Amino acid sequence: MSTTHDWAAIRADFPLLTREVHGKPLVYLDSANTGQKPAKVIDTVDDFFRQHNANVSRAVHALGTEATEAYEASRTKLAGFLKAHRDELVLCSGTTFAINIVAYSWALPRLKAGDAILVSRMEHHANIVPWQLVAERTGAVIKVAEIREDGTLDLDALYAAMTPDVKLLALAHVSNVLGTVNPVKEICREARRRGITTVIDGSQAAPHRAVDVPSLGCDFYAITGHKMCGPTGTGALWARREHLAAMPPFLGGGEMIKEVRFAGTVFNDGPHRFEAGTPNIAGHIGLGAAVDYLSAIGMDAIEAREAELLAHANEELRKVDGLRILGEAPEKAAVISFLVAGAHAHDLATLLDLEGVAVRSGQHCAHPLLQFYGVPATCRASFAFYNTHDEIERFVAALRKVRHLLA
Structure with missing residues (x-):
């Protein structure tokens, strides 16, 4: 255009x-609830079911190859959209699922009694409840960074709350209620200086502004496809390679393995080790079309x-x-x-x-x-x-x- x-x-x-x-x-x-879909996305999903419907990574026949290539092409498109590498991007059902991956695969094995998780007052429940569940199981505590009346984060209070016990900071890039755009690049820089891992909820940011995830300096970034003109049940988790390599799988099943024996299983490399089972193939191919559409504008x-x-x-x-x-x-x-x-x-x-x-x-x-x-x-x-x-x-x-x- x-x-x-x-x-x-x-x-x-x-x-x-x-x-x-x-x-x-x-x-x-x-649209903060769900974005509408352009005809290009609708037609792409329809075409998949009419012409290419098959499971991914399961068959060498033509349909299976076409489905796999289209699905993986969407991963590549989405990675480019976020200025990231495709092997850092876990495809999943959306931000809620993405944050839960971090909660159960990164936080749960690492946190212990005496540790703290810092969240802001403006978070969506999807960026609060998983951390509460992890805290209950590990003995960690939840600390809250407060906001001002105008809906901005109190940055002085936030930085003061970044005490040595804080191991993880979970923060929205954009508030779904107030529209506040948080200075996540600055905040992540301060967290990194203190050795705090950062999880950014990008659900309300990625549909509305250019996002260069590596430049933000965060450790994890989650997005939801249906808010950015894509189908429901789609999204992704971006994670630093070193985290993906060190995290155990979130779910067990097909696709996330290299070899299974009764004596033990060898897991796939990230991001595939976090993509157990048959994915929302048509949905993610539709999300790739949505990325094309948004990028063209x-x-x-x-x-x-x-x-x-x-x-x-x-x-x-x-x-x-x-x-x-x-x-x-x-x-x-x-x-x-x-x-x-x-x-x-x-x-x-x-x-x-x-x-x-x-x-x-x-x-x-x-x-x-x-x-x-x-x-x-x-x-x-x-x-x-x-x-x-x-x-x-x-x-x-x-x-x-x-x-x-x-x-």
Whole structure:
């Protein structure tokens, strides 16, 4: 695609965005939950099942070879997308699974009583609960790095919390609730100076900005495919080679072995030693198509487009009486969590849906964060490059209408 993008033409690549909901044109503002899929991704998955369906790494016949080549090509594409090497990339079902690999294959064998795991207040449950489970089994403790009212990390407090007992830091690159973009490169540098291993949740970053994983200086980086225009049940864990080589397998079964005898098993090299069983072949091939699609647009262009949409949405929402926005960090992704005085988030979202506007309501798998703000739930509008300024206007008009209904 050209450097001057025709965003209307790009939007037309997404079939679902043409439908109506409750008799009104759909305004989809829930991309932080799951991204919509361009026709290229849909067609790629369909073509696999129609023309190439076979298991990977199991057969030498033509279909098996085609499936394996397409699947491994997606690993190569995704590695390039992250500026990484393909032998550092474990394909899996998404960020939750990726973090659990680190929890059970890296942390569980290494941590002990007296050790600490440091997480931030803004983490998704997928970057809290696995560490709690590991702590329960090892005797380690969880330490929490707090945030400021504007949704930014308190870096002074974070660095002060990096005491010698901390062995692992788990941190979101971008908050799924607040949109806060954390300075992970700086944070990872400070952690590395203290000998702390870093696990970065990139689920909300990779779909919206260029990510050069090696330059971040982290030890592990997890992504989710369905948030970046790919199919559900796809994603990856990037890990430093030395970690993959030293970590025991997370699951046992086929593909992750070189040789099995009753006397013992020789495991495959990383990343394949962490890919037991039949993978989501069609899904990951579709994710490769999504990577091609995003790369053709350009992640810098996507980030700029979404920043423009975010600025417009912020400007318009501030005109709505009684509306409160949570999280106003200087650097934000295109996510706005908000409340309207006197209205419950679920009621707002339900009535917005009747106007054709899809936003998410609830605690967004981030209970500790909402406890910090003292609210039971929020509405969240999250934007992607395929959204339009007109949709923002319709969203705000619907919000005003709904607010009057609930007044």
